[in-house]
Amino acid sequence: xAHAPSVLDAKGKxxxxxxxxxxxxxxxxxAVVKNAAxxxxxxxxxxxxxITIQGxxxxxLGVVNSGASIKITGNAGKYVADNMTAxxxxxxxxxxxGAAQYCYGGTVVIKGxxxxxxxxxxxxATIIIGGDVGDEAATYMVAGDVVVVGNAGENLGNxxxxxxxxVGGEWASLGHNCAVVDAESGDIRMVxxxxxxxxxxADAKAFRKITPLSDKPFYxx
Amino acid sequence: MSTVGAFCVTLxxxxxxxxxxxxxxxxxxxMCPYGVYGLNEDNEVRIQNYNACVGCxxxxxxxxxxxxxxxxxxxxxxxxxxxxxGTIEExxxxxxxxxxxxxxxxxxxxxxxxxxxxVVVPSQxxxxxxxxxxxxxxxxxxxxxxxxxxxxxxxRYPFIFPxxxxxxxxxxxxxxxxxxxxxxxxxxxxxxxxxxEEEPYYANGYERPDRKRKIWEPGGYLVVQWSxxxxxxxxxxxxxxxxxxxxxxxxxxxxxxxxxxxxKVTEEIAAIRGIPVGSDALSPCxxxxxxxxxxxxxxxxLLRDITNYEKPILMKLGPSRPYEDVKAAALAxxxxxxxxxLVGGTGCSPEVVTQGVGIPTIAVIGPAARALKDLGLHxxxxxxxxxxxxxxxxxxxxxxxxADGVGFGTAAEIAMGCRGCMACHQGNCPYGITSQNPKMRExxxxxxxxxxxxxxxxxxxxxxxxxxxxxxxxxxxxLSEEDLRxxxxxxxxxTGLKLVGYxxxxxxxxxxxxK
Numbered sequence: 027x028a029h030a031p032s033v034l035d036a037k038g039k040x041x042x043x044x045x046x047x048x049x050x051x052x053x054x055x056x057a058v059v060k061n062a063a064x065x066x067x068x069x070x071x072x073x074x075x076x077i078t079i080q081g082x083x084x085x086x087l088g089v090v091n092s093g094a095s096i097k098i099t100g101n102a103g104k105y106v107a108d109n110m111t112a113x114x115x116x117x118x119x120x121x122x123x124g125a126a127q128y129c130y131g132g133t134v135v136i137k138g139x140x141x142x143x144x145x146x147x148x149x150x151a152t153i154i155i156g157g158d159v160g161d162e163a164a165t166y167m168v169a170g171d172v173v174v175v176g177n178a179g180e181n182l183g184n185x186x187x188x189x190x191x192x193v194g195g196e197w198a199s200l201g202h203n204c205a206v207v208d209a210e211s212g213d214i215r216m217v218x219x220x221x222x223x224x225x226x227x228a229d230a231k232a233f234r235k236i237t238p239l240s241d242k243p244f245y246x247x
Numbered sequence: 248m249s250t251v252g253a254f255c256v257t258l259x260x261x262x263x264x265x266x267x268x269x270x271x272x273x274x275x276x277x278m279c280p281y282g283v284y285g286l287n288e289d290n291e292v293r294i295q296n297y298n299a300c301v302g303c304x305x306x307x308x309x310x311x312x313x314x315x316x317x318x319x320x321x322x323x324x325x326x327x328x329x330x331x332x333g334t335i336e337e338x339x340x341x342x343x344x345x346x347x348x349x350x351x352x353x354x355x356x357x358x359x360x361x362x363x364x365x366v367v368v369p370s371q372x373x374x375x376x377x378x379x380x381x382x383x384x385x386x387x388x389x390x391x392x393x394x395x396x397x398x399x400x401x402x403r404y405p406f407i408f409p410x411x412x413x414x415x416x417x418x419x420x421x422x423x424x425x426x427x428x429x430x431x432x433x434x435x436x437x438x439x440x441x442x443x444e445e446e447p448y449y450a451n452g453y454e455r456p457d458r459k460r461k462i463w464e465p466g467g468y469l470v471v472q473w474s475x476x477x478x479x480x481x482x483x484x485x486x487x488x489x490x491x492x493x494x495x496x497x498x499x500x501x502x503x504x505x506x507x508x509x510x511k512v513t514e515e516i517a518a519i520r521g522i523p524v525g526s527d528a529l530s531p532c533x534x535x536x537x538x539x540x541x542x543x544x545x546x547x548x549l550l551r552d553i554t555n556y557e558k559p560i561l562m563k564l565g566p567s568r569p570y571e572d573v574k575a576a577a578l579a580x581x582x583x584x585x586x587x588x589l590v591g592g593t594g595c596s597p598e599v600v601t602q603g604v605g606i607p608t609i610a611v612i613g614p615a616a617r618a619l620k621d622l623g624l625h626x627x628x629x630x631x632x633x634x635x636x637x638x639x640x641x642x643x644x645x646x647x648x649x650a651d652g653v654g655f656g657t658a659a660e661i662a663m664g665c666r667g668c669m670a671c672h673q674g675n676c677p678y679g680i681t682s683q684n685p686k687m688r689e690x691x692x693x694x695x696x697x698x699x700x701x702x703x704x705x706x707x708x709x710x711x712x713x714x715x716x717x718x719x720x721x722x723x724x725x726l727s728e729e730d731l732r733x734x735x736x737x738x739x740x741x742t743g744l745k746l747v748g749y750x751x752x753x754x755x756x757x758x759x760x761x762k
Contacts, residue, residue: 045552067549071482085542089549092482105536111481111521127536128477130521146535147477149522166531168522187526242509244527 351671441479496565498591588634616649639710
């Protein structure tokens with residue numbers, strides 16, 4: 027029988043208190059957390075569970091997420107979904123600096139815009155930004171997919187090693203080792219599915235694809 | 248410091264098997280990492296490149312007939328310095344290739360001050376009487392995270408094996424280190440290359456993860472490293488060890504990150520690091536998810552949370568501004584800090600960085616300890632000194648200067664068999680220590696080499712015990728700068744230790760500068 031999830035009011039709680047309470051709730055049920063913007067590193071290392079953060083979150087929300095589904099109804103602080111290996115993190119608002127860095131797997135969706143150094147060193151996650159993204163997005167990406175529905179800033183995909191970037195809008199400049207290639211029908215279908223799944227309104231056919239120019243951008247000599 | 252031309256190679260043809268029977272035995276040709284020996288068209292061994300010898304003597308060790316002599320030719324340093332053959336060859340290499348020199352191992356030669364110009368002061372009448380090494384107890388235990396963690400680490404001896412990554416080291420070498428810590432009750436470190444499956448339970452002393460009884464007593468500890476590349480890091484990884492270490496830098500290449508080139512990213516390495524086969528695994532020089540000291544503090548807190556407030560959180564620093572860096576690390580809330588000196592080792596680094604970047608180990612320890620003292624955290628937040636530690640004597644000196652313990656990195660590799668050929672980065676280590684080549688790796692039996700490492704640790708611990716007790720102490724925590732003297736003005740000047748004969752620190756230290 028469906029019922030309302032347990033609610034944790036994190037007001038005045040430190041990370042240890044809030045996290046301990048949250049883990050106890052998740053053992054039974056899904057959870058809603060409110061007033062958590064002052065907590066950094068909440069939902070760290072979770073392997074399962076469904077959590078809704080009502081309002082804004084602090085920094086490092088969902089760090090090393092290894093399977094939980096986390097939704098933030100407001101804006102995310104710095105480094106949201108840092109080093110995630112599995113699961114989903116969805117930000118309804120905007121994300122601050124360094125969203126979805128060092129991720130190995132899972133899906134990160136930022137429906138608004140994201141700051142500089144988003145998706146840095148992505149190693150296999152699917153990272154979707156519904157709005158614009160700042161400078162240095164997808165720097166040193168080793169694997170995975172990054173989708174930017176809006177525009178990207180300077181140095182997009184700097185030293186791309188592996189993986190793909192799809193951009194619906196414009197970019198200020200591309201970084202080293204980026205090649206703009208024609209998106210194939212499979213790519214377009216994939217982007218279309220993502221857009222549909224996360225309720226993002228854009229024409230997948232308009233997306234351009236960026237891949238690494240060379241397999242080994244470092245030490246070519 | 249280039250070693251080109253610094254050694255004379257002599258092959259005694261009366262003893263050499265190949266000289267007597269061309270085509271037979273060319274072990275030296277196979278073993279030399281620098282191609283000093285070659286075969287001519289009649290399959291006769293010839294010394295084809297005298298000048299490339301680095302003096303490691305691996306060839307001599309493996310020569311079945313003891314036919315090889317390597318003699319140093321260092322007088323050249325007197326007659327031709329600074330334009331030695333090594334310097335000239337280095338310039339020629341750059342001029343011909345446009346590439347700079349890369350090598351493994353650590354800082355060697357040159358004017359780097361080290362522990363040798365410091366002596367230990369034994370106890371006589373003016374200080375507490377010596378203790379009897381054979382009949383009295385000496386406490387060497389170091390506890391990390393006693394007041395902050397549910398599962399603190401209790402090191403039987405004040406030693407650790409600092410971070411050396413899987414990838415730089417072979418799987419067998421990593422397992423030998425794990426077995427050694429289990430046998431000696433100390434701790435080893437995954438480095439930043441992910442965790443080898445057996446490493447956690449081997450380090451704790453268990454042969455298999457499901458076993459209840461330890462095969463290796465007393466059991467040791469494994470630290471997992473959280474680094475700038477974050478290779479293979481997941482929630483399971485963070486919880487795989489007994490502590491987590493946040494790596495900021497290392498002695499051999501502070502400010503340079505890590506370098507594992509695509510050619511070395513084999514299927515196994517790729518799987519453990521979580522990246523595609525053959526892709527360059529370059530660790531950034533800084534954290535992309537840390538901008539300023541507040542973020543580091545948050546990272547320490549979130550790591551405590553992910554590990555359920557059970558495990559100590561450590562931090563590793565390179566030798567930069569030891570006082571300020573250690574203060575920042577301590578304020579970030581860690582339980583122990585490892586600080587590397589200039590003399591720290593590496594699997595691969597530009598030579599100019601290994602040789603010429605950083606603060607010498609003996610000049611790092613004092614300021615690091617003072618930072619903790621000024622915060623009232625000395626001996627609470629544990630301080631481990633790394634970088635060129637060779638034996639119990641170096642360890643004692645480091646601890647008397649304020650460290651709680653020391654790390655044996657390069658010394659551990661040598662205990663495993665290494666002879667310092669400096670070719671770690673080439674991946675063909677003849678002893679299977681820094682190689683991913685199956686042929687080399689099969690030469691390293693983790694149990695046998697684990698025992699060698701344990702022997703080295705036990706012997707070094709005995710040395711610390713002897714020195715601690717002869718200087719009138721029964722606990723390593725009692726050691727202080729009063730137990731040491733500097734042998735020369737330079738050492739007294741940079742360490743603040745009392746100068747022998749003068750029996751006081753140099754005047755500027757007495758005036759309070761630097762203290």
